Amino acid sequence: MRRLPIYFLIDVSESMVGEPIEQVQEGMGSIIKDLRTDPYALETVYVSIIAFAGKAQKITPLIELYNFYPPKLPIGGGTSLGNALNFLIGELDNSLVKTTMDQKGDWKPIIFLFTDGNPTDKYEASFDRWNKHYRSKSNLVVISLGENTDTTIFMKITENVLLLKNTDPESFKKFFRWVTASIKTTSMSVSSASNDGLQLAPITNGYLSKIDLEKGINKKVDENFAVFLAKCQKTKHPYLMKYQKRLSPSEFKELAANTMDYKLVGAFPVENSYFDLCEGDNNTGTINSSGLVGFPNCPCCGNQYGFSYCACGNIMCTGEEEASRCPWCGVEARFGFGNQSFNINRTRG
Numbered sequence: 001m002r003r004l005p006i007y008f009l010i011d012v013s014e015s016m017v018g019e020p021i022e023q024v025q026e027g028m029g030s031i032i033k034d035l036r037t038d039p040y041a042l043e044t045v046y047v048s049i050i051a052f053a054g055k056a057q058k059i060t061p062l063i064e065l066y067n068f069y070p071p072k073l074p075i076g077g078g079t080s081l082g083n084a085l086n087f088l089i090g091e092l093d094n095s096l097v098k099t100t101m102d103q104k105g106d107w108k109p110i111i112f113l114f115t116d117g118n119p120t121d122k123y124e125a126s127f128d129r130w131n132k133h134y135r136s137k138s139n140l141v142v143i144s145l146g147e148n149t150d151t152t153i154f155m156k157i158t159e160n161v162l163l164l165k166n167t168d169p170e171s172f173k174k175f176f177r178w179v180t181a182s183i184k185t186t187s188m189s190v191s192s193a194s195n196d197g198l199q200l201a202p203i204t205n206g207y208l209s210k211i212d213l214e215k216g217i218n219k220k221v222d223e224n225f226a227v228f229l230a231k232c233q234k235t236k237h238p239y240l241m242k243y244q245k246r247l248s249p250s251e252f253k254e255l256a257a258n259t260m261d262y263k264l265v266g267a268f269p270v271e272n273s274y275f276d277l278c279e280g281d282n283n284t285g286t287i288n289s290s291g292l293v294g295f296p297n298c299p300c301c302g303n304q305y306g307f308s309y310c311a312c313g314n315i316m317c318t319g320e321e322e323a324s325r326c327p328w329c330g331v332e333a334r335f336g337f338g339n340q341s342f343n344i345n346r347t348r349g
């Protein structure tokens with residue numbers, strides 16, 4: 001039986017922390033559950049999951065549906081599309097069965113790439129490699145989760161670029177049903193007509209839209225999130241604090257201009273594998289603390305101040321203790337509350 005390999009290349013950078021990653025996690029579960037009830041899919045579909053942030057990591061090797069259990073997705077730092085694409089190429093080289101004189105190999109693989117941000121690396125070389133040697137041998141579908149990406153970048157590697165406009169749970173559910181339907185129709189088409197062209201399911205209701213190559217939306221990309229990395233003083237565990245950009249009316253009416261600030265979305269513990277998925281220095285610019293609205297408790301130990309800034313330049317949690325020891329630099333210090341604002345390093349996202 002010829003396999004229909006499906007690869008999910010999932011962006012697990014910081015901005016995905018919280019609800020988006022949970023939605024994707026849940027979505028992966030529902031795709032697999034649904035596909036298992038489909039006789040064509042059950043016979044042909046093999047699934048692999050690759051997560052990428054600054055680096056890429058194989059989460060699940062290419063495996064048949066009935067042996068597949070949706071894994072827990074990690075969170076890492078940065079969005080390296082170049083590393084992700086090179087990693088995928090390595091996987092295609094290693095795990096696909098090629099057609100030879102004696103045997104019929106795998107059907108053309110489908111790759112679903114989910115991302116919510118823009119690459120933070122130099123990706124051009126990997127794009128060239130992809131376009132020259134792999135593009136025609138696979139079906140790549142890129143889906144922008146939310147409007148924070150520059151879709152023109154992805155058009156350089158595929159004609160299938162889609163935009164999931166809203167990232168609320170309902171839109172995510174519809175979207176994952178669409179992914180499932182697209183896999184089902186393609187697996188039926190290979191089984192019954194030996195045609196491994198990509199068969200995307202129709203899109204209804206406008207929650208998802210295909211980016212038109214001709215028109216090529218060249219919109220200015222706005223950075224919607226600021227994410228900060230911290231460590232818990234008590235547990236030494238890393239956590240991320242996520243802020244969403246918003247337009248706030250100016251405090252002074254005579255200044256007509258609105259100002260931008262960042263409102264707290266939440267604080268989320270991450271695994272230590274966060275650092276494995278980062279590449280090099282993950283800081284990108286600084287943001288002034290006066291532009292942040294809302295400060296969380298520590299999500300690891302419950303300490304009251306999740307956003308305490310050590311002189312070493314890192315963020316930690318502090319509580320009622322007399323003196324606090326920084327989990328980053330090990331220096332003990334007393335924390336006070338200054339009125340002065342300071343600049344904080346933000347992660348790449």
Ligand SMILES: [Zn+2]
Nearest residue numbers: 232298301317
């Ligand atoms: Zn803590």
Ligand SMILES: [Zn+2]
Nearest residue numbers: 310312326329
């Ligand atoms: Zn420190």
